[in-house]
Amino acid sequence: MLAFLRKNQVALSSCCCLLLSIYILTAAARGQLKNEPLSALLMWIMRPLQIASQETVNWIKGFQENYDTLAGFRSENERLRKRVQALEVERQKLLEAEATNRRLKELLDFRSHLPDTVVTASIIANSASSWFQSCLLNKGSADGVRKGMAVVTPLGVVGQVVAVTARTAKVILLTDPNSGIDVLVQRTRSRGIVSGSLEDGTVLKYVKRSEDIQEGDRLITSGVDGVFPKGLMVGTVIKVRKQHLGLFQFIEVLPAVRSERVEEVLVVAAESGAEKKP
Amino acid sequence: MRLFLLYFSVGVFLIVLQGTFLRLLPFGPVVPDLVLVLCVYLGLHHPTMGAALGSFLLGYSVDVVSSRLLGLNAFAMSLVFLSVYLSSRSIWIQNPLVTSFVVLLAALVKGAALVLLWAVFLSVEGFWLGAARYIIMEALVAALLAPVVFALLRRGQNYVEKFRVAAQ
Numbered sequence: 083m084l085a086f087l088r089k090n091q092v093a094l095s096s097c098c099c100l101l102l103s104i105y106i107l108t109a110a111a112r113g114q115l116k117n118e119p120l121s122a123l124l125m126w127i128m129r130p131l132q133i134a135s136q137e138t139v140n141w142i143k144g145f146q147e148n149y150d151t152l153a154g155f156r157s158e159n160e161r162l163r164k165r166v167q168a169l170e171v172e173r174q175k176l177l178e179a180e181a182t183n184r185r186l187k188e189l190l191d192f193r194s195h196l197p198d199t200v201v202t203a204s205i206i207a208n209s210a211s212s213w214f215q216s217c218l219l220n221k222g223s224a225d226g227v228r229k230g231m232a233v234v235t236p237l238g239v240v241g242q243v244v245a246v247t248a249r250t251a252k253v254i255l256l257t258d259p260n261s262g263i264d265v266l267v268q269r270t271r272s273r274g275i276v277s278g279s280l281e282d283g284t285v286l287k288y289v290k291r292s293e294d295i296q297e298g299d300r301l302i303t304s305g306v307d308g309v310f311p312k313g314l315m316v317g318t319v320i321k322v323r324k325q326h327l328g329l330f331q332f333i334e335v336l337p338a339v340r341s342e343r344v345e346e347v348l349v350v351a352a353e354s355g356a357e358k359k360p
Numbered sequence: 361m362r363l364f365l366l367y368f369s370v371g372v373f374l375i376v377l378q379g380t381f382l383r384l385l386p387f388g389p390v391v392p393d394l395v396l397v398l399c400v401y402l403g404l405h406h407p408t409m410g411a412a413l414g415s416f417l418l419g420y421s422v423d424v425v426s427s428r429l430l431g432l433n434a435f436a437m438s439l440v441f442l443s444v445y446l447s448s449r450s451i452w453i454q455n456p457l458v459t460s461f462v463v464l465l466a467a468l469v470k471g472a473a474l475v476l477l478w479a480v481f482l483s484v485e486g487f488w489l490g491a492a493r494y495i496i497m498e499a500l501v502a503a504l505l506a507p508v509v510f511a512l513l514r515r516g517q518n519y520v521e522k523f524r525v526a527a528q
Contacts, residue, residue, distance in 0.1 A: 095409040096442035099416035103438055106420075107431035111481045121424045128376060128425060135380035142384065210378035211426040211433065212390045212498055213474060218379075218425060244428060252425070259490075260428045260482055280490025342383075 125247045132207040132218065140345070148174045189346055192236040196311060199351035201226050203233075203251070205344060215258035215278055216241075217341065219251040221349065227251045230309060232350045238315035238338030239263060239303060240347050251349070255341050256316070257284050264307040265316050267293075268300040276301060276316050276335055284317060286333035295322050295333055311350060364410040366520055370513070371398055371418040379425060390497045393467065395422055397502055397509045399437045400466045403444030405517075415441035429481055436473040440466045456507035463506035464499050471495030 087094065109115050152163075152170055193200050203221040221227050223246045233240040233253045241255040254261050257278040265276050265286065274289040289295060299319040305312025321334035374394040382392050395418050402411040419437030423430045444466055451458075475491045 091409055092407050092412055092445055093442065095412040096415075096438055096445065099412055099438040100435060100442070103416065103419070103431045103435035105431075106434060107429060107477065107481055110430040115430055118430070120420070121430065124372075124421050124424045128372060128421070131372070131376045132379060132425075135376050139380045139384065207376070207379040207425065208383055209426040210375050210391065210395075210422055212393075212494055213478075214426045214428060216426055216428070254428060258428070280494055282490075 121245075122247045125250050129206070129220075129250055133220065136206050144174060144178060185346060188236045189348060192234075193348055196234075196348065196350050199226065201231075201349040202346060203227070203349055204346050206250070208342070213280075214260075215255040215341070216244075217253050217255065219243075219253060219347065219349065220249070222246045222249045222251050224248045227349050228351070232310045233347050234310070234314055234350055235339055235344055235347050238317070239310060240339050240341055240344060242309060243349060253347075256337050256339070257341065263310060263316060264304045265301040266304045267295060267319075268302050269296075270294055270299070273304060274301075274333070282332075282334060284335045284337050286319065286335050287330065289331055289333060290329060291324055291331050293331070295319060295331065297322060301335060362524065363406070363517070363520060364414060366516065367398065367402060367406070367411070367414055368417065370516070371395055371414070372421060374398060375418070375421055375425060378422075387497070387501050390494065390501055392501045392505050393470075393498055394502075394505065394509055395419070395437065396440060396467055396470055397463055397506050398513070399440050400444050400463050400506070401510055401513050403441045403466075404448050404462070405514075407445045407448065412438070412441055412445075432474060432477050432481075435477060436470040439473050440470050443469050456510070459510055460503040460506050464503035467499035467502045468495060471498060 106115065148170055151174075152167060189202060193202070201221050203219040203225075205217045206220045207218040209216040219227070219233075227243060227246050229243055229246055231243045233243060239256055241253045241258070241261060243251045244254045245252040255278070256263060256276065259278045259280055261277055263276045264273065266273055267289075270293065272289055272293040272295065274286045276284060276286050279285050286295075286301065297319055301316040301319065303310040303312055303314045303316060315338040317335040317337045319333055320336045321332075323332040325332065378391050378394060382394070385392065399415040399418060402415060415437045416434050419434035420430070422433040422437075427433055444462065447462075451462075471491070471494070475495070478491070
Protein backbone atom coordinates (compact mmCIF):
# COMPACT_ATOMS: atom_id res chain seq x y z
CA MET A 83 0.00 0.00 0.00
CA LEU A 84 2.74 2.39 1.07
CA ALA A 85 4.77 1.46 -1.98
CA PHE A 86 1.77 2.16 -4.23
CA LEU A 87 1.25 5.56 -2.63
CA ARG A 88 4.93 6.39 -2.96
CA LYS A 89 5.04 5.27 -6.59
CA ASN A 90 1.97 7.29 -7.57
CA GLN A 91 2.36 10.24 -5.22
CA VAL A 92 2.47 12.87 -7.99
CA ALA A 93 -0.62 11.57 -9.77
CA LEU A 94 -2.46 11.20 -6.46
CA SER A 95 -1.55 14.70 -5.29
CA SER A 96 -2.72 16.07 -8.67
CA CYS A 97 -6.02 14.24 -8.25
CA CYS A 98 -6.34 15.74 -4.74
CA CYS A 99 -5.79 19.21 -6.25
CA LEU A 100 -8.50 18.50 -8.84
CA LEU A 101 -10.93 17.43 -6.13
CA LEU A 102 -10.03 20.48 -4.06
CA SER A 103 -10.70 22.69 -7.11
CA ILE A 104 -14.12 21.12 -7.58
CA TYR A 105 -14.86 21.68 -3.90
CA ILE A 106 -13.77 25.35 -4.18
CA LEU A 107 -15.84 25.81 -7.35
CA THR A 108 -18.92 24.36 -5.75
CA ALA A 109 -18.49 26.43 -2.61
CA ALA A 110 -17.84 29.59 -4.66
CA ALA A 111 -20.87 28.94 -6.87
CA ARG A 112 -23.03 28.64 -3.76
CA GLY A 113 -21.56 31.86 -2.37
CA GLN A 114 -19.99 30.09 0.60
CA LEU A 115 -16.47 31.43 0.00
CA LYS A 116 -16.44 34.79 1.72
CA ASN A 117 -13.36 36.51 3.17
CA GLU A 118 -11.31 33.53 2.18
CA PRO A 119 -7.72 34.21 3.48
CA LEU A 120 -5.71 32.67 0.62
CA SER A 121 -7.22 35.05 -1.94
CA ALA A 122 -6.47 38.00 0.32
CA LEU A 123 -2.88 36.80 0.77
CA LEU A 124 -2.32 36.28 -2.96
CA MET A 125 -3.85 39.66 -3.71
CA TRP A 126 -1.63 41.23 -1.04
CA ILE A 127 1.42 39.72 -2.75
CA MET A 128 0.40 40.75 -6.26
CA ARG A 129 -1.08 44.21 -5.63
CA PRO A 130 2.21 46.20 -5.44
CA LEU A 131 3.60 44.33 -8.46
CA GLN A 132 0.47 45.06 -10.43
CA ILE A 133 0.50 48.73 -9.51
CA ALA A 134 4.15 49.06 -10.54
CA SER A 135 3.59 47.12 -13.79
CA GLN A 136 0.48 49.08 -14.70
CA GLU A 137 2.33 52.36 -14.16
CA THR A 138 5.08 51.15 -16.47
CA VAL A 139 2.50 50.05 -19.04
CA ASN A 140 0.86 53.47 -18.85
CA TRP A 141 4.28 55.03 -19.37
CA ILE A 142 4.89 52.80 -22.40
CA LYS A 143 1.48 53.70 -23.83
CA GLY A 144 2.30 57.38 -23.30
CA PHE A 145 5.63 56.85 -24.97
CA GLN A 146 3.95 55.09 -27.89
CA GLU A 147 1.50 57.96 -28.35
CA ASN A 148 4.41 60.33 -28.12
CA TYR A 149 6.21 58.37 -30.82
CA ASP A 150 3.14 58.52 -33.09
CA THR A 151 3.02 62.25 -32.63
CA LEU A 152 6.66 62.48 -33.60
CA ALA A 153 6.18 60.45 -36.77
CA GLY A 154 4.99 63.56 -38.59
CA PHE A 155 8.37 65.24 -38.14
CA ARG A 156 10.47 62.53 -39.77
CA SER A 157 11.16 64.53 -42.89
CA GLU A 158 12.95 67.22 -40.92
CA ASN A 159 16.69 67.11 -40.30
CA GLU A 160 18.36 65.34 -37.37
CA ARG A 161 19.05 68.41 -35.27
CA LEU A 162 15.48 69.65 -35.47
CA ARG A 163 14.14 66.17 -34.80
CA LYS A 164 16.12 65.87 -31.58
CA ARG A 165 14.98 69.30 -30.51
CA VAL A 166 11.36 68.51 -31.26
CA GLN A 167 11.64 65.17 -29.47
CA ALA A 168 12.86 66.87 -26.31
CA LEU A 169 10.05 69.41 -26.53
CA GLU A 170 7.54 66.71 -27.29
CA VAL A 171 8.47 64.70 -24.18
CA GLU A 172 8.03 67.85 -22.13
CA ARG A 173 4.75 68.63 -23.87
CA GLN A 174 3.53 65.10 -23.34
CA LYS A 175 4.09 65.45 -19.62
CA LEU A 176 2.09 68.68 -19.55
CA LEU A 177 -0.67 67.23 -21.71
CA GLU A 178 -0.85 64.19 -19.48
CA ALA A 179 -1.09 66.42 -16.41
CA GLU A 180 -3.78 68.50 -18.08
CA ALA A 181 -5.71 65.46 -19.24
CA THR A 182 -5.56 63.96 -15.76
CA ASN A 183 -6.74 67.26 -14.33
CA ARG A 184 -9.65 67.38 -16.77
CA ARG A 185 -10.63 63.75 -16.12
CA LEU A 186 -10.57 64.24 -12.37
CA LYS A 187 -12.62 67.44 -12.66
CA GLU A 188 -15.20 65.61 -14.79
CA LEU A 189 -15.27 62.81 -12.21
CA LEU A 190 -15.86 65.34 -9.44
CA ASP A 191 -18.70 67.02 -11.38
CA PHE A 192 -20.23 63.66 -12.22
CA ARG A 193 -19.90 62.49 -8.61
CA SER A 194 -22.14 65.30 -7.41
CA HIS A 195 -24.99 63.77 -9.47
CA LEU A 196 -24.63 60.34 -7.92
CA PRO A 197 -25.85 58.88 -4.62
CA ASP A 198 -23.82 59.80 -1.54
CA THR A 199 -21.85 56.55 -1.25
CA VAL A 200 -19.26 56.98 -3.98
CA VAL A 201 -15.61 55.90 -3.95
CA THR A 202 -13.07 57.11 -6.51
CA ALA A 203 -10.66 54.37 -7.62
CA SER A 204 -7.94 53.68 -10.18
CA ILE A 205 -7.61 50.58 -12.34
CA ILE A 206 -4.40 48.75 -11.44
CA ALA A 207 -4.67 45.68 -13.69
CA ASN A 208 -6.79 44.08 -16.35
CA SER A 209 -7.86 40.46 -16.58
CA ALA A 210 -4.98 37.98 -16.74
CA SER A 211 -7.16 35.56 -18.67
CA SER A 212 -8.66 35.87 -22.15
CA TRP A 213 -11.85 34.27 -20.91
CA PHE A 214 -12.88 36.99 -18.51
CA GLN A 215 -13.32 40.71 -19.08
CA SER A 216 -12.47 42.07 -15.67
CA CYS A 217 -10.17 44.54 -13.97
CA LEU A 218 -8.77 45.27 -10.53
CA LEU A 219 -9.26 48.51 -8.62
CA ASN A 220 -6.89 49.94 -6.04
CA LYS A 221 -9.68 50.40 -3.49
CA GLY A 222 -11.27 47.69 -1.38
CA SER A 223 -13.49 47.09 1.61
CA ALA A 224 -11.25 49.32 3.76
CA ASP A 225 -12.25 52.23 1.51
CA GLY A 226 -15.94 51.42 1.54
CA VAL A 227 -16.15 49.31 -1.62
CA ARG A 228 -18.61 46.43 -1.32
CA LYS A 229 -19.54 43.49 -3.54
CA GLY A 230 -22.33 44.39 -5.96
CA MET A 231 -21.49 48.10 -6.23
CA ALA A 232 -21.70 49.71 -9.67
CA VAL A 233 -18.55 50.98 -11.40
CA VAL A 234 -19.07 54.01 -13.65
CA THR A 235 -17.34 56.94 -15.31
CA PRO A 236 -18.80 60.21 -16.59
CA LEU A 237 -19.03 58.53 -20.03
CA GLY A 238 -21.15 55.64 -18.75
CA VAL A 239 -21.20 52.22 -17.15
CA VAL A 240 -17.97 50.22 -16.73
CA GLY A 241 -19.12 47.15 -14.75
CA GLN A 242 -19.91 45.76 -11.34
CA VAL A 243 -17.80 44.80 -8.31
CA VAL A 244 -17.85 41.03 -7.87
CA ALA A 245 -15.21 40.51 -5.17
CA VAL A 246 -13.38 42.69 -2.67
CA THR A 247 -10.37 42.37 -0.42
CA ALA A 248 -9.26 45.02 2.05
CA ARG A 249 -7.31 47.02 -0.55
CA THR A 250 -8.55 45.81 -3.94
CA ALA A 251 -11.80 45.14 -5.76
CA LYS A 252 -12.43 42.88 -8.75
CA VAL A 253 -14.79 44.33 -11.35
CA ILE A 254 -16.58 42.29 -13.99
CA LEU A 255 -16.83 44.51 -17.05
CA LEU A 256 -19.93 45.21 -19.10
CA THR A 257 -18.28 43.28 -21.96
CA ASP A 258 -17.92 40.02 -19.99
CA PRO A 259 -20.31 37.21 -21.00
CA ASN A 260 -21.29 36.83 -17.34
CA SER A 261 -22.42 40.42 -16.97
CA GLY A 262 -26.00 41.61 -17.38
CA ILE A 263 -27.34 45.15 -17.09
CA ASP A 264 -31.00 46.10 -17.31
CA VAL A 265 -31.30 48.92 -19.88
CA LEU A 266 -33.82 51.13 -21.64
CA VAL A 267 -33.64 52.20 -25.27
CA GLN A 268 -33.69 55.96 -24.78
CA ARG A 269 -35.87 56.68 -27.84
CA THR A 270 -38.55 53.99 -27.46
CA ARG A 271 -38.22 53.08 -23.74
CA SER A 272 -38.00 49.38 -24.74
CA ARG A 273 -36.25 47.26 -22.12
CA GLY A 274 -33.55 44.61 -22.49
CA ILE A 275 -30.39 43.19 -20.96
CA VAL A 276 -26.94 44.26 -22.16
CA SER A 277 -24.31 41.57 -21.81
CA GLY A 278 -20.94 40.62 -23.26
CA SER A 279 -20.46 37.63 -25.51
CA LEU A 280 -17.35 35.82 -26.67
CA GLU A 281 -18.81 35.45 -30.13
CA ASP A 282 -20.45 38.77 -31.00
CA GLY A 283 -18.97 41.42 -28.71
CA THR A 284 -21.52 43.27 -26.58
CA VAL A 285 -25.18 42.51 -27.26
CA LEU A 286 -28.64 43.63 -26.20
CA LYS A 287 -30.72 40.59 -25.35
CA TYR A 288 -34.38 39.76 -24.92
CA VAL A 289 -35.84 42.54 -27.08
CA LYS A 290 -38.95 41.34 -28.91
CA ARG A 291 -39.01 41.25 -32.70
CA SER A 292 -41.91 43.69 -32.67
CA GLU A 293 -39.93 46.43 -30.88
CA ASP A 294 -38.68 49.31 -33.02
CA ILE A 295 -34.91 49.38 -32.54
CA GLN A 296 -32.65 51.23 -34.95
CA GLU A 297 -28.92 51.61 -35.39
CA GLY A 298 -27.73 54.62 -33.43
CA ASP A 299 -30.27 54.19 -30.62
CA ARG A 300 -28.77 55.03 -27.24
CA LEU A 301 -29.08 52.62 -24.32
CA ILE A 302 -29.30 53.88 -20.74
CA THR A 303 -29.56 52.08 -17.41
CA SER A 304 -33.14 51.46 -16.33
CA GLY A 305 -32.35 51.61 -12.61
CA VAL A 306 -34.68 48.73 -11.83
CA ASP A 307 -31.88 46.26 -11.06
CA GLY A 308 -31.04 48.28 -7.95
CA VAL A 309 -27.35 48.27 -8.92
CA PHE A 310 -26.91 51.09 -11.42
CA PRO A 311 -28.49 54.51 -10.95
CA LYS A 312 -31.07 55.24 -13.64
CA GLY A 313 -30.07 57.16 -16.76
CA LEU A 314 -26.38 56.26 -17.09
CA MET A 315 -25.18 55.77 -20.64
CA VAL A 316 -24.47 52.10 -21.47
CA GLY A 317 -23.87 52.10 -25.21
CA THR A 318 -25.17 52.65 -28.72
CA VAL A 319 -26.87 50.17 -31.02
CA ILE A 320 -24.62 49.44 -34.00
CA LYS A 321 -26.33 46.46 -35.63
CA VAL A 322 -29.91 45.15 -35.63
CA ARG A 323 -30.75 41.81 -37.18
CA LYS A 324 -34.07 39.99 -37.16
CA GLN A 325 -33.68 36.23 -37.70
CA HIS A 326 -36.28 34.27 -39.64
CA LEU A 327 -37.20 32.42 -36.49
CA GLY A 328 -37.17 33.33 -32.80
CA LEU A 329 -38.90 35.64 -30.40
CA PHE A 330 -36.13 38.17 -30.09
CA GLN A 331 -34.00 40.26 -32.37
CA PHE A 332 -30.19 40.27 -32.42
CA ILE A 333 -28.79 43.65 -31.44
CA GLU A 334 -25.09 44.47 -31.25
CA VAL A 335 -24.02 47.31 -29.00
CA LEU A 336 -20.98 49.56 -28.90
CA PRO A 337 -20.23 50.19 -25.20
CA ALA A 338 -20.10 53.85 -24.20
CA VAL A 339 -16.95 53.26 -22.19
CA ARG A 340 -13.88 51.59 -23.67
CA SER A 341 -12.61 50.00 -20.50
CA GLU A 342 -9.04 49.59 -21.76
CA ARG A 343 -8.78 53.39 -21.96
CA VAL A 344 -10.21 54.11 -18.52
CA GLU A 345 -7.85 54.95 -15.69
CA GLU A 346 -10.09 56.34 -12.94
CA VAL A 347 -13.61 55.21 -12.06
CA LEU A 348 -16.32 55.86 -9.51
CA VAL A 349 -17.68 53.00 -7.45
CA VAL A 350 -21.30 53.68 -6.58
CA ALA A 351 -23.40 51.96 -3.95
CA ALA A 352 -26.64 50.37 -5.04
CA GLU A 353 -29.39 52.73 -3.96
CA SER A 354 -32.98 52.25 -5.00
CA GLY A 355 -34.55 55.29 -6.55
CA ALA A 356 -31.23 57.02 -7.11
CA GLU A 357 -31.37 58.83 -10.41
CA LYS A 358 -28.70 60.60 -12.43
CA LYS A 359 -29.58 64.16 -13.19
CA PRO A 360 -29.12 65.18 -16.81
CA MET B 361 11.68 24.07 -1.46
CA ARG B 362 13.95 26.64 -3.08
CA LEU B 363 12.88 25.52 -6.55
CA PHE B 364 9.22 25.55 -5.48
CA LEU B 365 9.58 29.15 -4.31
CA LEU B 366 11.42 30.07 -7.51
CA TYR B 367 8.70 28.64 -9.73
CA PHE B 368 5.90 30.10 -7.65
CA SER B 369 7.55 33.54 -7.79
CA VAL B 370 7.99 33.15 -11.55
CA GLY B 371 4.31 32.18 -11.77
CA VAL B 372 3.18 35.25 -9.82
CA PHE B 373 5.40 37.38 -12.04
CA LEU B 374 3.85 35.82 -15.16
CA ILE B 375 0.33 36.47 -13.84
CA VAL B 376 1.20 40.13 -13.29
CA LEU B 377 2.70 40.25 -16.81
CA GLN B 378 -0.46 38.72 -18.27
CA GLY B 379 -2.59 41.38 -16.64
CA THR B 380 -0.43 44.30 -17.69
CA PHE B 381 2.43 44.11 -20.24
CA LEU B 382 1.18 41.21 -22.34
CA ARG B 383 -2.06 43.10 -22.97
CA LEU B 384 0.06 45.40 -25.17
CA LEU B 385 0.90 42.55 -27.60
CA PRO B 386 -1.02 42.50 -30.89
CA PHE B 387 -2.98 39.29 -30.23
CA GLY B 388 -6.39 40.98 -30.03
CA PRO B 389 -8.44 39.90 -27.02
CA VAL B 390 -6.22 36.86 -26.35
CA VAL B 391 -3.61 37.12 -23.60
CA PRO B 392 -0.65 34.73 -23.96
CA ASP B 393 -1.14 32.15 -21.22
CA LEU B 394 2.41 31.87 -19.88
CA VAL B 395 1.16 30.34 -16.62
CA LEU B 396 -0.07 27.39 -18.67
CA VAL B 397 3.37 27.08 -20.29
CA LEU B 398 4.93 27.08 -16.81
CA CYS B 399 2.57 24.30 -15.67
CA VAL B 400 3.51 22.24 -18.73
CA TYR B 401 7.18 22.82 -17.94
CA LEU B 402 6.65 21.65 -14.37
CA GLY B 403 4.77 18.56 -15.57
CA LEU B 404 7.58 17.66 -17.95
CA HIS B 405 10.69 18.55 -15.98
CA HIS B 406 9.62 18.61 -12.32
CA PRO B 407 6.99 15.97 -11.76
CA THR B 408 6.86 16.27 -7.97
CA MET B 409 4.12 16.76 -5.38
CA GLY B 410 5.32 20.35 -4.89
CA ALA B 411 4.90 21.02 -8.61
CA ALA B 412 1.37 19.59 -8.55
CA LEU B 413 0.50 21.88 -5.65
CA GLY B 414 2.29 24.75 -7.42
CA SER B 415 0.17 24.28 -10.57
CA PHE B 416 -2.97 24.32 -8.46
CA LEU B 417 -1.83 27.48 -6.64
CA LEU B 418 -0.94 29.24 -9.88
CA GLY B 419 -4.37 28.47 -11.34
CA TYR B 420 -5.94 29.65 -8.11
CA SER B 421 -3.94 32.89 -8.31
CA VAL B 422 -5.24 33.49 -11.85
CA ASP B 423 -8.75 32.93 -10.46
CA VAL B 424 -8.14 35.44 -7.67
CA VAL B 425 -7.19 38.23 -10.06
CA SER B 426 -9.41 37.40 -13.03
CA SER B 427 -12.05 34.76 -12.79
CA ARG B 428 -15.72 35.24 -12.04
CA LEU B 429 -15.64 32.06 -9.97
CA LEU B 430 -12.77 30.77 -7.81
CA GLY B 431 -11.48 27.32 -8.76
CA LEU B 432 -11.97 27.39 -12.57
CA ASN B 433 -8.33 27.94 -13.49
CA ALA B 434 -7.12 25.99 -10.44
CA PHE B 435 -8.91 22.94 -11.84
CA ALA B 436 -7.73 23.57 -15.40
CA MET B 437 -4.06 24.02 -14.42
CA SER B 438 -4.11 20.92 -12.16
CA LEU B 439 -5.60 18.95 -15.04
CA VAL B 440 -2.95 20.26 -17.44
CA PHE B 441 -0.19 19.29 -14.99
CA LEU B 442 -1.64 15.79 -14.50
CA SER B 443 -2.13 15.24 -18.26
CA VAL B 444 1.40 16.38 -19.08
CA TYR B 445 2.87 14.35 -16.22
CA LEU B 446 1.11 11.18 -17.34
CA SER B 447 2.07 11.66 -20.99
CA SER B 448 5.68 12.58 -20.11
CA ARG B 449 6.18 8.99 -18.96
CA SER B 450 5.87 7.83 -22.54
CA ILE B 451 7.36 10.70 -24.59
CA TRP B 452 10.79 12.27 -24.58
CA ILE B 453 10.78 16.00 -25.22
CA GLN B 454 13.85 18.00 -26.13
CA ASN B 455 12.96 19.46 -29.51
CA PRO B 456 11.38 22.99 -29.40
CA LEU B 457 8.86 21.91 -32.06
CA VAL B 458 7.68 19.00 -29.93
CA THR B 459 7.57 21.34 -26.91
CA SER B 460 5.27 23.68 -28.83
CA PHE B 461 3.07 20.76 -29.84
CA VAL B 462 2.76 19.56 -26.24
CA VAL B 463 1.87 23.10 -25.09
CA LEU B 464 -0.69 23.34 -27.90
CA LEU B 465 -2.33 20.11 -26.71
CA ALA B 466 -2.16 21.25 -23.07
CA ALA B 467 -3.85 24.54 -24.01
CA LEU B 468 -6.60 22.60 -25.74
CA VAL B 469 -7.04 20.45 -22.62
CA LYS B 470 -7.22 23.59 -20.50
CA GLY B 471 -9.70 25.22 -22.88
CA ALA B 472 -11.90 22.13 -22.91
CA ALA B 473 -11.82 21.96 -19.10
CA LEU B 474 -12.73 25.64 -18.81
CA VAL B 475 -15.61 25.27 -21.27
CA LEU B 476 -16.93 22.26 -19.39
CA LEU B 477 -16.74 23.95 -15.99
CA TRP B 478 -18.13 27.17 -17.41
CA ALA B 479 -21.10 25.27 -18.82
CA VAL B 480 -21.70 23.58 -15.46
CA PHE B 481 -21.14 26.47 -13.08
CA LEU B 482 -21.69 29.60 -15.19
CA SER B 483 -24.24 28.69 -17.84
CA VAL B 484 -23.94 31.42 -20.48
CA GLU B 485 -26.18 31.53 -23.52
CA GLY B 486 -24.58 31.19 -26.97
CA PHE B 487 -21.14 30.55 -25.54
CA TRP B 488 -19.84 27.62 -27.57
CA LEU B 489 -18.81 29.22 -30.87
CA GLY B 490 -16.96 32.07 -29.21
CA ALA B 491 -15.26 29.65 -26.84
CA ALA B 492 -13.93 27.51 -29.71
CA ARG B 493 -12.30 30.57 -31.27
CA TYR B 494 -10.71 31.55 -27.95
CA ILE B 495 -9.41 28.03 -27.30
CA ILE B 496 -7.71 27.80 -30.70
CA MET B 497 -6.23 31.30 -30.61
CA GLU B 498 -4.98 30.90 -27.04
CA ALA B 499 -3.46 27.49 -27.83
CA LEU B 500 -1.62 28.83 -30.91
CA VAL B 501 -0.22 31.83 -29.05
CA ALA B 502 0.90 29.67 -26.11
CA ALA B 503 2.55 27.17 -28.49
CA LEU B 504 4.32 30.00 -30.28
CA LEU B 505 5.84 31.38 -27.08
CA ALA B 506 6.54 28.03 -25.39
CA PRO B 507 10.12 27.42 -26.67
CA VAL B 508 11.25 30.86 -25.46
CA VAL B 509 9.63 30.44 -22.04
CA PHE B 510 11.06 26.92 -21.71
CA ALA B 511 14.56 28.17 -22.54
CA LEU B 512 14.31 30.97 -19.97
CA LEU B 513 13.01 28.61 -17.29
CA ARG B 514 15.78 26.11 -17.99
CA ARG B 515 18.36 28.87 -17.70
CA GLY B 516 16.86 30.05 -14.40
CA GLN B 517 16.83 26.52 -13.08
CA ASN B 518 20.50 25.97 -14.02
CA TYR B 519 21.39 29.19 -12.26
CA VAL B 520 19.62 28.14 -9.05
CA GLU B 521 21.23 24.70 -9.14
CA LYS B 522 24.69 26.22 -9.64
CA PHE B 523 24.00 28.53 -6.71
CA ARG B 524 22.92 25.58 -4.58
CA VAL B 525 26.03 23.54 -5.45
CA ALA B 526 28.24 26.53 -4.65
CA ALA B 527 26.48 27.01 -1.32
CA GLN B 528 27.04 23.35 -0.41
